[in-house]
Amino acid sequence: MRIDAARSKEFTLDVDYVNGPLNVEDTILSAQTSEPEWIRYGQSFVDVEKISGTYVKYSIAQRGTSDQFTISVRYLTGPNGEISQTKLKQHLANVLGLRDDLSLFYEMFSADKPLSLTFGPLRGLRLMRGTSLYESLICSILSQNNSAIRWNSIARLLMKHYGRKVRFSDGSSWFLFPRPKDIAELNVRELQLKTSMGYRAKSVVTVSRMIHNNELELEPLVNVSYEEALEVLLQLYGVGPKVADCFLLYGAGQLKAAPVDVWMYRIVNRLYFKGRKSSRPAIASFLRDRFGYWAGYVQLYLFHYARSGL
DNA sequence: TCCCAGGATCAAG
DNA sequence: CTTGATCATGGG
Numbered sequence: 001m002r003i004d005a006a007r008s009k010e011f012t013l014d015v016d017y018v019n020g021p022l023n024v025e026d027t028i029l030s031a032q033t034s035e036p037e038w039i040r041y042g043q044s045f046v047d048v049e050k051i052s053g054t055y056v057k058y059s060i061a062q063r064g065t066s067d068q069f070t071i072s073v074r075y076l077t078g079p080n081g082e083i084s085q086t087k088l089k090q091h092l093a094n095v096l097g098l099r100d101d102l103s104l105f106y107e108m109f110s111a112d113k114p115l116s117l118t119f120g121p122l123r124g125l126r127l128m129r130g131t132s133l134y135e136s137l138i139c140s141i142l143s144q145n146n147s148a149i150r151w152n153s154i155a156r157l158l159m160k161h162y163g164r165k166v167r168f169s170d171g172s173s174w175f176l177f178p179r180p181k182d183i184a185e186l187n188v189r190e191l192q193l194k195t196s197m198g199y200r201a202k203s204v205v206t207v208s209r210m211i212h213n214n215e216l217e218l219e220p221l222v223n224v225s226y227e228e229a230l231e232v233l234l235q236l237y238g239v240g241p242k243v244a245d246c247f248l249l250y251g252a253g254q255l256k257a258a259p260v261d262v263w264m265y266r267i268v269n270r271l272y273f274k275g276r277k278s279s280r281p282a283i284a285s286f287l288r289d290r291f292g293y294w295a296g297y298v299q300l301y302l303f304h305y306a307r308s309g310l
Numbered sequence: 311t312c313c314c315a316g317g318a319t320c321a322a323g
Numbered sequence: 324c325t326t327g328a329t330c331a332t333g334g335g
Contacts, residue, residue, distance in 0.1 A: 146315055146316075280317090
């Protein structure tokens with residue numbers, strides 16, 4: 001629900017929170033698997049997050065261009081909670097990748113012909129970061145062999161049926177993403193009937209049970225090397241190279257991860273291998289070797305470029 | 311009806 | 324180490 005203007009607070013995000021150009025709309029609507037897509041109301045986007053122990057419902061809107069803009073934020077908190085604007089600003093800077101040095105990125109690869117073609121139309125597109133490793137892993141699993149629209153609607157059904165409901169001071173409410181415990185106790189068939197997630201339910205339940213039973217810890221995957229983290233993830237049922245890379249990139253913040261899906265497979269083969277068909281793992285490896293720290297960003301740009309029809 | 315969607319798994323070659 | 328069938332499900 002749209003945030004009630006009379007019962008909420010509003011501020012403008014200081015320019016120095018943003019490092020370079022920014023396009024909020026492209027960023028939020030680019031199907032990144034860190035979390036379900038924020039809800040759109042006109043020019044603003046709404047989401048709920050737990051920040052410093054307080055549930056915060058906020059909307060963000062950008063006016064202007066990718067280079068000259070103002071970012072307005074409106075927010076309110078959950079029951080008996082309070083949040084400082086500084087904390088909220090830092091949170092937004094993190095989830096929207098506002099600290100990433102996009103100007104440096106564009107400059108570094110300005111001579112990389114196929115890639116640099118995307119810099120114009122996608123100027124200001126940023127890499128989002130999830131705030132929940134579990135949520136990011138589940139969203140990544142849901143995305144396999146699925147459309148962005150569908151995995152998002154399935155994630156919303158998960159929240160609606162199994163997530164806790166939080167009420168806000170303006171009378172509105174929001175369903176949180178479920179915890180591992182909430183999903184661990186379900187049987188696969190029930191999950192399929194409630195969410196229509198299909199065969200992915202087996203993986204979702206299995207992973208949730210492992211986490212709930214302390215057989216799997218996601219937190220350590222943030223700080224170990226990319227290779228070590230990948231090895232752990234690939235042992236999980238229903239988690240292959242692409243899902244693992246999605247989680248590592250959008251969830252764990254391992255920026256050298258470059259998920260290769262059907263779109264990436266097509267666009268990289270076309271742009272970099274002149275149509276010769278290379279395997280998906282080979283393409284992912286190629287992107288990591290060639291772009292290093294920026295491989296995840298390169299993937300984001302090429303994916304969005306390919307998906308928006310050239 | 312067939313094909314596709316931010317694929318993974320398993321068996322067979 | 325590669326290829327092909329299969330896996331649920333909804334939309335085009």
